[in-house]
Each structure stands twice: as C-alpha cells, then as structure tokens.
Amino acid sequence: xxxxxxxxxxxKTWRLLREVDPVLLGDVFYSRLFxxxxxxxxxxxxxxxxQYKKLIDTISVVVARLDSLTxxxxxxxxxxxxxxxxxxxxxxxALVGNALLWTLEKGLGRxxxxxxxxxxxxxxxxxxxxxxxxxxxxGSPAV
Numbered sequence: 001x002x003x004x005x006x007x008x009x010x011x012k013t014w015r016l017l018r019e020v021d022p023v024l025l026g027d028v029f030y031s032r033l034f035x036x037x038x039x040x041x042x043x044x045x046x047x048x049x050x051q052y053k054k055l056i057d058t059i060s061v062v063v064a065r066l067d068s069l070t071x072x073x074x075x076x077x078x079x080x081x082x083x084x085x086x087x088x089x090x091x092x093x094a095l096v097g098n099a100l101l102w103t104l105e106k107g108l109g110r111x112x113x114x115x116x117x118x119x120x121x122x123x124x125x126x127x128x129x130x131x132x133x134x135x136x137x138x139g140s141p142a143v
Contacts, residue, residue, distance in 0.1 A: 002126060006119035007066045013116050014063045017107050025107060026052020033099035040095065043087050062127060073130070080131040093128040100124060 034041045065072045105112045
C-alpha cells in the first residue's frame with residue numbers, strides 16, 4: 001500500500017516526465033524491454049508508435065487516480081483482461097517493471113531519488129499485483 005507521501009512523489013515525478021515526447025519516452029521503455037527480453041516483442045502486433053501513446057496515456061491515468069485506486073479497480077481489471085488476450089503471462093510483469101523503473105531512472109536523472117525509486121516500485125508492484133490477481137486475468141468470473 002502506498003503512503004500519501006509516495007503518491008505525491010509519483011505524481012510530482014510523472015509531471016516532470018510528461019514534458020518529454022511520449023514517442024521518445026515509449027521508445028526508450030520498449031527498447032529497454034526488448035533488449036532485455038527479445039521474445040516479448042512478438043506480443044506486439046500494432047505499430048509501436050500507437051503502443052507508445054497507449055503506454056504513456058495509461059500511466060497518466062493511473063498516476064492521476066492514485067489517490068483513489070479502489071475506484072480504478074474496474075479499469076485495472078479490464079486492462080488485465082486485455083493483457084491476457086494479448087498473451088501476457090504473470091512472469092512478464094516483473095520484466096516490464098524492470099524496464100519501466102530503468103526508463104524512469106534515466107528520464108528523471110537527478111530527480112530519481114531513493115524515495116522516488118521506492119514510491120514508483122511500490123506503485124508498479126501494487127498495479128501489477130492487482131492485474132495478476134484480477135479475476136479477469138485468471139479467467140474466473142468476477143465476484
């Protein structure tokens with residue numbers, strides 16, 4: 001669970017990165033992901049420029065609503081369902097998290113402090129855990 005201070009730190013650091021072109025930010029993220037895990041590239045069927053925008057838009061929505069994550073649950077479950085349909089497996093989430101944290105570290109430079117790293121790690125782990133354990137992701141009906 002994220003503290004209020006961690007939520008504010010994620011929001012503050014994301015605002016800094018929102019000034020970066022989403023295509024550049026997405027390209028850096030996916031380049032790192034595919035460099036470390038070439039097989040994951042096979043999961044992406046649409047043009048990567050579209051995927052870059054989807055990634056940045058999704059992160060923006062999640063970050064904007066970190067104060068009310070429970071209200072975001074239906075959207076997270078829908079996202080989990082789509083990811084299963086794309087072939088995403090639970091073990092892929094750690095790989096994506098590593099690439100995301102690396103991208104944030106490189107993009108934020110001096111603003112990537114130990115506190116920011118912890119806040120983003122907890123944020124991503126919370127989201128990934130929610131998606132992995134979602135009934136939509138494991139194929140059982142929602143209760």
